[in-house]
Amino acid sequence: MKFWLTIFSILFFYIQVKPQSNVNPNISLIGTFNTQTFLGKDVIDKGKLIFNSPELELFIDDYLNPYARGTVDISFEDGIFGVEELYVSIVRGLPLDIQIKAGKYLVGFGKLNQVHAHAWPFINRPLFHQIYFGSEGFNDIGFNFSFILPTESFYSSLDLGIFKGDAISKTEVADPDNSDMVNNWRGTNPIFVGRLVSFFTLSDYANIEVGLNASYGVHAKSENYIKPGFELGLADNTLNYFYGGLDFKYKYRPNQYTALTIQGGGLLNHRDALGIYTSTGFPPNILNQNSINTFGGYLYLDYAFKKQFSVGVKYDYTDGIIGDNPSFYSLSNDNQNHTQGISGWFGFYPVEHTLIFRLGVQHLSFTTKLGRIKKESETSITLKMIFSLGPHKAHPF
Amino acid sequence: MKKILTIILVLLSSLTFAKINVVTTTTIIYDLVKNIGKDEVNIVYLCRGNQDPHFLEVLPSYMLKLRKADLVFKVGLGLEKWLPQLIDGSRNTDIKEIDLSKEIQKLEVPTKRLNASYGDIHPYGNPHYYLAPNQVKIMLTEILDALISEDPDKADYFTKNYEKYVKKLDSKIIDWKNKMKTAESKPVVFFHASWIYFSTEFNLNIKGYVEPKPGIPPSPSHNAKTIRLVKKLGIKLIVMENYYDDSAPNQIAEITGVKVLKVPVGIWGMEGINSYFDMMDYIVNNITANI
Numbered sequence: 001m002k003f004w005l006t007i008f009s010i011l012f013f014y015i016q017v018k019p020q021s022n023v024n025p026n027i028s029l030i031g032t033f034n035t036q037t038f039l040g041k042d043v044i045d046k047g048k049l050i051f052n053s054p055e056l057e058l059f060i061d062d063y064l065n066p067y068a069r070g071t072v073d074i075s076f077e078d079g080i081f082g083v084e085e086l087y088v089s090i091v092r093g094l095p096l097d098i099q100i101k102a103g104k105y106l107v108g109f110g111k112l113n114q115v116h117a118h119a120w121p122f123i124n125r126p127l128f129h130q131i132y133f134g135s136e137g138f139n140d141i142g143f144n145f146s147f148i149l150p151t152e153s154f155y156s157s158l159d160l161g162i163f164k165g166d167a168i169s170k171t172e173v174a175d176p177d178n179s180d181m182v183n184n185w186r187g188t189n190p191i192f193v194g195r196l197v198s199f200f201t202l203s204d205y206a207n208i209e210v211g212l213n214a215s216y217g218v219h220a221k222s223e224n225y226i227k228p229g230f231e232l233g234l235a236d237n238t239l240n241y242f243y244g245g246l247d248f249k250y251k252y253r254p255n256q257y258t259a260l261t262i263q264g265g266g267l268l269n270h271r272d273a274l275g276i277y278t279s280t281g282f283p284p285n286i287l288n289q290n291s292i293n294t295f296g297g298y299l300y301l302d303y304a305f306k307k308q309f310s311v312g313v314k315y316d317y318t319d320g321i322i323g324d325n326p327s328f329y330s331l332s333n334d335n336q337n338h339t340q341g342i343s344g345w346f347g348f349y350p351v352e353h354t355l356i357f358r359l360g361v362q363h364l365s366f367t368t369k370l371g372r373i374k375k376e377s378e379t380s381i382t383l384k385m386i387f388s389l390g391p392h393k394a395h396p397f
Numbered sequence: 398m399k400k401i402l403t404i405i406l407v408l409l410s411s412l413t414f415a416k417i418n419v420v421t422t423t424t425i426i427y428d429l430v431k432n433i434g435k436d437e438v439n440i441v442y443l444c445r446g447n448q449d450p451h452f453l454e455v456l457p458s459y460m461l462k463l464r465k466a467d468l469v470f471k472v473g474l475g476l477e478k479w480l481p482q483l484i485d486g487s488r489n490t491d492i493k494e495i496d497l498s499k500e501i502q503k504l505e506v507p508t509k510r511l512n513a514s515y516g517d518i519h520p521y522g523n524p525h526y527y528l529a530p531n532q533v534k535i536m537l538t539e540i541l542d543a544l545i546s547e548d549p550d551k552a553d554y555f556t557k558n559y560e561k562y563v564k565k566l567d568s569k570i571i572d573w574k575n576k577m578k579t580a581e582s583k584p585v586v587f588f589h590a591s592w593i594y595f596s597t598e599f600n601l602n603i604k605g606y607v608e609p610k611p612g613i614p615p616s617p618s619h620n621a622k623t624i625r626l627v628k629k630l631g632i633k634l635i636v637m638e639n640y641y642d643d644s645a646p647n648q649i650a651e652i653t654g655v656k657v658l659k660v661p662v663g664i665w666g667m668e669g670i671n672s673y674f675d676m677m678d679y680i681v682n683n684i685t686a687n688i
């Protein structure tokens with residue numbers, strides 16, 4: 001009896017200890033530290049060196065079982081913890097080889113949006129993201145169903161998703177950080193997102209990925225717009241939007257020390273907007289529902305050389321004025337004004353991606369119409385340091 | 398009726414004579430599997446012979462290659478950090494992963510808890526055993542076993558091919574060992590820590606590496622150390638994989654007069670290298686000629 005007890009305890013001990021010592025989830029810690037200065041005619045504290053408080057992101061990610069992975073991304077910014085991402089991906093075992101992703105995560109509208117900002121080669125988020133998705137990009141809660149398409153000679157996949165829609169509302173809710181307000185904005189109307197992506201091998205050293213993106217849904221209930229002092233014109237109960245997008249990424253990598261990346265993307269915004277439309281000649285305090293079409297996009301080129309350095313330039317155009325407060329006539333609802341940006345950067349990667357220094361400059365210029373006060377152009381210079389603790393990761397395309 | 402019968406026969410034959418779909422992570426494994434599986438395997442590799450298998454980009458085109466695979470052969474020991482992501486992306490539920498390091502006598506297995514200051518690309522021991530021909534014999538047995546268990550009907554065919562290849566390899570090993578006698582115990586510096594199995598087998602005396610730690614780029618202070626080492630011991634040769642940047646070794650060579658030898662460590666890693674034998678011939682001949 002004692003013998004069996006001993007065997008049993010050894011076995012039990014083994015079963016307990018073995019998985020714990022061998023099966024640890026991947027834990028990574030990303031620290032970011034920004035030092036910035038802003039230049040421009042109207043800039044407050046012009047030329048003053050601003051030391052932003054460091055930001056921290058903690059990633060935990062691993063297989064939950066042979067079929068699914070779990071990912072958590074917790075951020076610490078300005079003294080506040082936030083759940084940036086928390087999702088489960090079922091990667092295999094489903095009929096038709098579907099993969100399902102459920103939870104809160106960066107939505108697949110364009111390749112760049114799915115990549116964490118610290119992994120971009122440049123510093124400043126594309127301007128159109130800020131106009132159409134909010135300052136944190138298209139990050140939402142929902143389900144995504146991914147299908148691999150039966151194309152034999154090249155890889156292609158189709159993603160269809162249904163999401164809560166917070167990111168869409170954040171660009172027009174007066175206080176985007178107030179989650180109750182954001183929650184009420186669209187009522188219970190979800191939004192839909194689709195992405196069709198194809199990957200082509202051009203040569204041993206060059207590849208290109210092309211994506212077509214679409215998102216559709218209700219961006220607001222019209223009662224949101226009934227404000228004191230305004231009369232509602234011809235608004236429906238719900239205001240719809242459609243985002244159509246195209247994006248591509250080309251990479252030429254002749255060896256492991258050199259890479260030329262050209263990436264770009266754009267978004268066409270068609271939506272029911274409310275505005276003070278004076279073209280009818282009627283009193284200007286009547287809000288009318290109207291369809292507007294606006295656009296935003298970016299294009300950048302990054303050249304990485306000698307494994308440790310990179311230089312690049314980026315051009316941005318978007319309708320709407322960067323820095324405007326969200327409202328029913330600004331940002332994604334603005335078809336009158338636009339912003340252009342040009343930026344350049346130099347990166348230094350001493351050892352892989354464990355430590356990154358990046359110096360960048362961005363110049364924004366604004367074009368305003370309809371008697372709006374002209375906004376002066378502004379320039380920002382940023383020195384960014386990123387460190388990454390954790391296991392070595394595979395390099396994505 | 399005859400037509401239907403033909404169709405059934407064709408279907409049946411395609412079932413019985415279906416080839417094994419194989420993906421290998423490197424070209425060396427490709428060459429070995431090809432020599433055992435011959436016409437009974439459909440085979441592709443992921444990492445080209447002139448690419449560093451430590452750092453392969455996760456390309457969707459690789460997922461497509463893995464999509465229909467029955468078997469994927471890998472070096473293991475953490476070399477292919479990119480493989481799980483590729484297999485997930487392929488959505489292939491039936492794929493079997495064959496880790497060829499299973500029976501290898503592992504060298505340089507870390508004894509203490511690793512931290513990244515040691516470099517983190519050899520976390521489970523040195524994965525470059527495929528540069529030692531006697532380790533390749535262990536790999537060949539694993540490959541044979543995997544192919545047979547995938548298609549037991551062709552066991553005889555695979556075994557015959559295996560025996561033929563091992564016989565040739567054995568005679569090549571004698572040949573290489575004879576040649577390498579001139580290099581025995583001679584001090585040598587390598588670029589990356591991928592030559593421990595090779596040096597153990599051929600009694601080479603590794604004195605140092607141009608990389609301060611596996612995967613960590615050469616630094617000026619480490620270069621200075623290597624220069625002192627080369628001068629002090631009268632080292633004649635720095636050997637490096639041809640896909641690494643040779644600027645640091647060349648700098649060392651300029652100051653010390655040491656010879657920098659760039660060798661292919663993959664099939665088709667250099668013009669004229671079409672097999673494992675070609676590759677090892679090149680490495681052995683050039684080391685012995687220059688040491």
Ligand SMILES: [Zn+2]
Nearest residue numbers: 451590591611
């Ligand atoms: Zn290595």
